[in-house]
Amino acid sequence: MILHFLVAAVSLLPQLNAFSASSASPIYNTIQSARILDPSGTQQTSIIPQDNKRKSLVVILPQLGEFDSAEYVEFLTAAQPSLEENDIDLRIIGIGDTTAASNFLKFTNLSPENLYIDPNGDLHKELELACGPEFRVPDGVSNDVCKFFLRQLPGGVPVEEEMVRPVATSWLNYMAMCAGIGAPGTLREILRGYFGDKKAPERFRDDDVVKAGFITIGPGVGPTSIGPLKYNQWFSDERGYQRPVELATIRLKNMVEVLTKWDDYVSNTLAIPLRGATYLFDEDGNELYSYKSRGVLTYSETMPRPLTFLAPYIGESVALNPLGLADNGGGKLTRGRGVLKPAGKLMKFLSILFKIENKLQAKVLGADESDYATARKEIEDTINQNKIVIYTYGLSPFSSETTAVLDEIGADYKNVEVGLEWFLLDKEKSALRAELLEMTGQSSLPHVFIDGQHVGGLFTGSSDGKYPGLATLKETGVLQSIVDGGSLE
Numbered sequence: 211m212i213l214h215f216l217v218a219a220v221s222l223l224p225q226l227n228a229f230s231a232s233s234a235s236p237i238y239n240t241i242q243s244a245r246i247l248d249p250s251g252t253q254q255t256s257i258i259p260q261d262n263k264r265k266s267l268v269v270i271l272p273q274l275g276e277f278d279s280a281e282y283v284e285f286l287t288a289a290q291p292s293l294e295e296n297d298i299d300l301r302i303i304g305i306g307d308t309t310a311a312s313n314f315l316k317f318t319n320l321s322p323e324n325l326y327i328d329p330n331g332d333l334h335k336e337l338e339l340a341c342g343p344e345f346r347v348p349d350g351v352s353n354d355v356c357k358f359f360l361r362q363l364p365g366g367v368p369v370e371e372e373m374v375r376p377v378a379t380s381w382l383n384y385m386a387m388c389a390g391i392g393a394p395g396t397l398r399e400i401l402r403g404y405f406g407d408k409k410a411p412e413r414f415r416d417d418d419v420v421k422a423g424f425i426t427i428g429p430g431v432g433p434t435s436i437g438p439l440k441y442n443q444w445f446s447d448e449r450g451y452q453r454p455v456e457l458a459t460i461r462l463k464n465m466v467e468v469l470t471k472w473d474d475y476v477s478n479t480l481a482i483p484l485r486g487a488t489y490l491f492d493e494d495g496n497e498l499y500s501y502k503s504r505g506v507l508t509y510s511e512t513m514p515r516p517l518t519f520l521a522p523y524i525g526e527s528v529a530l531n532p533l534g535l536a537d538n539g540g541g542k543l544t545r546g547r548g549v550l551k552p553a554g555k556l557m558k559f560l561s562i563l564f565k566i567e568n569k570l571q572a573k574v575l576g577a578d579e580s581d582y583a584t585a586r587k588e589i590e591d592t593i594n595q596n597k598i599v600i601y602t603y604g605l606s607p608f609s610s611e612t613t614a615v616l617d618e619i620g621a622d623y624k625n626v627e628v629g630l631e632w633f634l635l636d637k638e639k640s641a642l643r644a645e646l647l648e649m650t651g652q653s654s655l656p657h658v659f660i661d662g663q664h665v666g667g668l669f670t671g672s673s674d675g676k677y678p679g680l681a682t683l684k685e686t687g688v689l690q691s692i693v694d695g696g697s698l699e
Contacts, residue, residue, distance in 0.1 A: 234495025
């Protein structure tokens with residue numbers, strides 16, 4: 211009796227296995243049965259083993275040479291230890307050949323065991339992933355016109371005449387997507403890269419450097435060189451959020467990598483428009499999460515935090531900020547930022563004019579040495595008797611923002627309003643302003659003194675370069691320390 215039961219059970223095993231396979235997601239079955247290559251070019255029967263006992267995170271990239279492929283993989287690589295700890299296998303599939311895979315692995319530091327290549331995008335097509343607006347080159351457009359168009363693009367004109375129109379069609383669709391046509395979210399994401407995002411953590415490390423021809427950015431988000439011109443980005447002292455052009459700088463780095471090695475990265479130009487997708491499956495192949503990208507730079511449905519969907523499985527800490535960079539939304543202290551900041555930084559270019567006008571105005575109004583001496587004594591007495599002193603104009607937006615910065619942080623300070631504006635000053639106030647220039651080398655208001663030391667204005671530092679200005683002292687935490695009882699030094 212028992213023997214008959216065992217024989218029957220064994221005979222049912224194939225049916226049970228078939229039932230188990232059929233209960234998995236159809237997409238899972240498609241991916242599991244796909245014939246994909248590993249980075250070395252060896253044929254794979256399945257990227258997900260038939261006896262799989264772990265969750266599977268399957269990320270299907272567009273071209274390995276697509277600018278956002280490296281961007282997405284940077285997050286995934288950072289989250290890899292947490293994925294492993296939580297029994298989730300990471301499997302990344304991208305369009306390319308073995309040369310593209312080798313370059314991609316080196317550039318992203320991705321482990322070879324996590325990468326597979328689909329040279330022609332066959333899996334992408336089988337999964338019916340997005341391919342742009344699917345435009346066609348009109349019949350009335352000649353091959354010569356197509357060739358002219360292709361000469362302006364990476365890869366140039368294909369050798370085979372019959373490939374000219376298909377390649378031109380691929381580029382037409384990709385360029386349309388870059389312009390947001392048939393690619394929802396693309397333009398918004400491009401703008402987010404340039405304007406920043408308070409909902410996203412920092413993106414550029416303090417030691418990161420990007421070089422693109424005669425342009426060098428870094429280390430960090432501040433220092434920028436364009437040929438002989440060197441300057442510091444106006445937001446470089448801000449922390450805790452994705453700052454303006456920060457993400458665009460990362461994308462520039464990825465773009466330089468691809469464009470300087472285009473023929474190595476892009477082996478099949480016909481597949482350029484194909485987009486990617488992300489799938490998370492449980493141990494039985496059931497779909498836990500899926501997202502199909504339809505645009506360029508839209509590899510996640512939560513782009514400010516691309517791995518948010520993994521939070522239930524690896525925890526919010528890693529999922530929401532896998533790179534571990536500063537992440538506080540810019541903090542609660544937000545004054546001293548915005549459009550006034552770059553305007554304030556530019557004021558230093560007018561300092562020579564302000565200095566001339568400063569002294570001339572006091573002289574025209576009849577100020578003499580006794581007026582200057584009186585003004586100096588008044589300034590010295592004020593800054594010696596108060597920990598924080600600011601000299602402001604009543605109508606100046608920079609002065610108003612200075613008081614707002616100090617009020618926001620809870621500082622106790624002395625505000626000396628020199629007048630409503632510089633052109634409304636009388637003789638005594640003009641002498642006071644002229645003496646502030648003489649003492650500090652700074653021609654414009656506001657002036658900020660802490661512990662008797664001139665630290666500059668709101669956005670500009672002291673003339674000797676020792677102190678960076680009030681806004682930067684706030685961003686670096688020095689101002690908070692002073693308010694809490696510390697000293698400037």
